[in-house]
Amino acid sequence: MMQLQEGRDKFIQAWGTLGSSWGINRTMAQIHALLLISPIALSTEEIMDALGISRGNVNMNVRSLMDWGIVHKELRPGDRKEYFHAEKDIYLTAMKIMRERRKRELEPLITIMTQLKQVEKLETPEGQALTKAVHDIDHFAHQADTVLTTMEKMTSNWFTQQFLSVIKKIKPL
Amino acid sequence: MMQLQEGRDKFIQAWGTLGSSWGINRTMAQIHALLLISPIALSTEEIMDALGISRGNVNMNVRSLMDWGIVHKELRPGDRKEYFHAEKDIYLTAMKIMRERRKRELEPLITIMTQLKQVEKLETPEGQALTKAVHDIDHFAHQADTVLTTMEKMTSNWFTQQFLSVIKKIKPL
DNA sequence: TCACTTTTTCAGAAGTTATTGAAAGTGTAG
DNA sequence: CTACACTTTCAATAACTTCTGAAAAAGTGA
Numbered sequence: 001m002m003q004l005q006e007g008r009d010k011f012i013q014a015w016g017t018l019g020s021s022w023g024i025n026r027t028m029a030q031i032h033a034l035l036l037i038s039p040i041a042l043s044t045e046e047i048m049d050a051l052g053i054s055r056g057n058v059n060m061n062v063r064s065l066m067d068w069g070i071v072h073k074e075l076r077p078g079d080r081k082e083y084f085h086a087e088k089d090i091y092l093t094a095m096k097i098m099r100e101r102r103k104r105e106l107e108p109l110i111t112i113m114t115q116l117k118q119v120e121k122l123e124t125p126e127g128q129a130l131t132k133a134v135h136d137i138d139h140f141a142h143q144a145d146t147v148l149t150t151m152e153k154m155t156s157n158w159f160t161q162q163f164l165s166v167i168k169k170i171k172p173l
Numbered sequence: 174m175m176q177l178q179e180g181r182d183k184f185i186q187a188w189g190t191l192g193s194s195w196g197i198n199r200t201m202a203q204i205h206a207l208l209l210i211s212p213i214a215l216s217t218e219e220i221m222d223a224l225g226i227s228r229g230n231v232n233m234n235v236r237s238l239m240d241w242g243i244v245h246k247e248l249r250p251g252d253r254k255e256y257f258h259a260e261k262d263i264y265l266t267a268m269k270i271m272r273e274r275r276k277r278e279l280e281p282l283i284t285i286m287t288q289l290k291q292v293e294k295l296e297t298p299e300g301q302a303l304t305k306a307v308h309d310i311d312h313f314a315h316q317a318d319t320v321l322t323t324m325e326k327m328t329s330n331w332f333t334q335q336f337l338s339v340i341k342k343i344k345p346l
Numbered sequence: 347t348c349a350c351t352t353t354t355t356c357a358g359a360a361g362t363t364a365t366t367g368a369a370a371g372t373g374t375a376g
Numbered sequence: 377c378t379a380c381a382c383t384t385t386c387a388a389t390a391a392c393t394t395c396t397g398a399a400a401a402a403g404t405g406a
Binding site: 200 | 363373
């Protein structure tokens with residue numbers, strides 16, 4: 001049977017590794033993991049000590065986590081330090097990460113494809129191949145954007161209760 | 174009005190930049206872009222020349238693109254060179270990227286959460302916070318896996334025609 | 347205002363990932 | 377078997393990203 005401290009370390013380690021593939025850097029993900037399993041909000045110093053990282057690093061990554069909307073600041077009366085805690089609803093967290101990634105990845109893609117639609121239309125195979133690729137990607141990006149925007153508007157609760165059952169009922173081709 | 178060559182360069186450049194945020198490295202994405210807008214299959218040398226990169230780099234990245242299933246090898250009778258072409262259906266390409274990412278990101282996450290369920294259950298706030306996080310993430314990961322697996326089984330055509338309209342009909346909460 | 351506490355910034359160091367190019371490997375035709 | 381045409385590998389290195397720690401800035405109360 002695994003002990004608590006071992007489990008906590010393993011959890012932080014795992015979330016850090018996984019985070020990288022989700023477009024979140026290792027330390028940012030580790031801080032997120034630490035706050036996720038902490039019942040109370042933690043100060044910069046506590047995070048530094050728990051993860052053995054520098055003040056600058058904690059500050060920078062906590063700021064980013066707040067930009068993503070998945071970590072929040074807490075102020076305690078009579079205390080000048082800032083304390084941080086993570087959003088504990090994992091579905092809401094996933095939605096917010098999705099939202100941020102949509103903004104950072106899909107929106108620039110749509111902008112560029114819009115520019116590329118201005119390429120002179122030629123009858124050559126080269127010209128047609130480019131036109132087709134631009135058209136297809138633009139179409140896809142808009143659809144993906146619509147899907148993600150719609151999902152964003154729905155609560156985490158909705159995801160839990162409805163989305164899965166809807167998907168399950170659709171017959172695979 | 175933008176000229177063809179300028180458009181092609183811009184397209185390759187854009188796809189390369191975007192690729193990085195989709196978990197595909199810059200060069201791999203640029204090779205993919207080049208093949209996507211090429212009406213004919215290209216040899217290693219042609220890719221090297223078009224993108225100004227080394228033989229080893231082309232070889233390595235083309236291999237990865239084939240592992241992802243979005244680039245294919247073509248052999249021409251009487252020619253010992255290998256020629257490469259990209260899957261031109263952008264929805265199918267997106268599905269294959271999704272599939273690969275599910276395997277690389279979600280499956281290891283599920284494995285680790287399964288291990289972490291073995292942590293001794295304690296009544297302390299620390300113990301309960303860890304147990305809850307592990308439970309929630311495990312539940313989420315299984316759901317996400319089911320959704321993605323279901324989508325994988327559907328054709329690109331299905332995505333185009335059905336998914337969007339289904340999503341659109343669901344009333345946001 | 348000053349003295350003190352906490353946060354932010356940023357140049358350089360450390361660490362990570364991608365790329366090259368030459369050498370080794372593979373397959374084929376004569 | 378040998379020569380050739382191509383592909384693959386991999387150690388060295390280049391390019392890029394993250395992290396540190398000390399200094400500057402910002403905030404607070406007396």
